Amino acid sequence: EGRLKDLAYVKNITSYYSQEINKFIGSNNQYSRSSIGKTDINFTPDVERSFNRGFTSFNIEGKKDKIGNLDTAKAIGKYIGKVAEINLSGRNHHFIQISTKEEIVNGDGLCFFNSRGDIEGFLVNKVEADKDQSLVTIVPNKNIEIKLLTKIYRNFDLKYSKQVEQDSSRRRIGIDFELSETPNGFLLKAKDETGIEVEERAETEKQLAKNTDSYDENLLKQIDKLGNSPFYLMNFKNTTTQKYFLPSSLINSLRRVCSDKIIALRKESYTRKESHFEKTDYPYFTNQLDYKGNVVNEKAKEFYLRHKVEEITYGVEKTNLTKDIILMRSKNCIRYALGQCLIRDKQTPDFDQELFLKDNERTYKLTFDCKNCFMDIQALEK
Structure with missing residues (x-):
């Protein structure tokens, strides 16, 4: 998730994984850092406090839990508690109480799934915690419709973000x-x-x-x-x-x-390490490449020819021919995510049909290679 992220995200995530690497090296003497020294930070890395859309080991150890989030494609943040009391009756008494041990401050961004199943968010205008810190009363910055026991998530942690941004790691x-x-x-x-x-x-x-x-x-x-x-x-x-x-x-x-x-x-x-690159001509594992080889320029073609590939078909970016071809082959399967896997699940009658994905411009047909556990995405005509 490192693309187009802010300073706080990059510092938090890189610091977290750096600490995990240090822990591993500390208990495995055969490994060491490639560079010397250590980095000091003045905050505790927490990956749930920065942008993320959940965690998964994908298929490293075989298919396990569902990895898709069918509720929303957005980052909902860290779960902080449930709604314990609601008073949205008047302008001067507009508040909700959340059962949580987390510290909430003015300016935090909170969100929840409303009765329609859509993600809805608001900023905290005012906050007051009880003596034992188990209940927090907050005033939202806008009118919201929310029910008791609704799960609340924090997708913007103001205090933590400021702490990370102000810290200078060395x-x-x-x-x-x-x-x-x-x-x-x-x-x-x-x-x-x-x-x-x-x-x-x-x-x-x-x-x-x-x-x-x-x-x-x-x-x-x-x-x-x-x-x-x-x-x-x-x-x-x-x-x-x-x-x-x-x-x-x-x-x-x-x-x-x-x-x-x-x-x-x-x-x-100090001497800079220089590496010398030598071109090789080791045979590629196949002597034929179709559009899935993604060869779209002459340099790529020269590379494969040097490595004994005899037949090369250009990729779709060069030919613009997308009808009836497979655009993507994925281990992530929509049938599996919906609980309609043809191998593992018992199908319901309404799933005895073809499946499609659709964006603003095109429709994509889904085909399933269940024997090898792959899902293919195929482009149809516009």
Whole structure:
């Protein structure tokens, strides 16, 4: 569903799948990320809070649940609860109560299926939750007809969308620091997660710290101030023999110089991976291609000829011949979705007939290859 989506959708969905990949890699040591570092986000990804039209494993493990939504082609959002009370009698007392544990705010978009089975939506103008948060009273922005126990869905989550849009995710590289002393001062070593190591020395008079309360914690906080650098602190080790007075300016300088050195070395050591493409002429699995091969230009034709295809018929985009040809072969079957599968279901008498799809311009005939479990869509004349 990534086409023509907004910023919040892209950030939410990519963050969710990135976390799922991290979980898988975390429990399977034979796998690793192709790139280093980690990405920090300040929100919890939730695929039900962005645009989606449901979830399915399709036919990866064989036919299971119906995958079509015959109620609506629109995204209805996340289910939040049912209507518990209605008062739509007057302008000043126009409200509904929803039994839900979800937080609802002014500006949220809610929707439901009305008595005709059509999807209907409204914006929340006012909201008030009871003490235990189990009932939420809302005032819709328009007049609606709704019944008790109607299921309510949220197809626009204002608070969550703002949180996702405002968050700036960052990808950072892990780094270790080790502080030690030298005869004339201090030494800070740094090593990133790929093994690049640098160090920086500071010559200064060594003085014992007068105040050692929270000494280690404060030193760690100072080292960890990596700010807008591309690094995050993985480990810090202090091997100095005494608790010395370490001015913030000294630690900041050592840390900053080490970070800059690693950045410089990373740039110097980076080499772009080049790939060399060699044309092959391995035989294609068939020496004949009909219109379903979708060959519509000379480059595609040259490709198949090179791979030993002898007979090539151009695709419909080039010939414009669509009568009585199969436009699509699909594992998604309308008979199956309607509970009228010729193999799995008991058919009702009204389904002993041909089926068609229709859009604004054309009618398409459906034919069924039940033996191989396919549905074909065939174009008829306009």
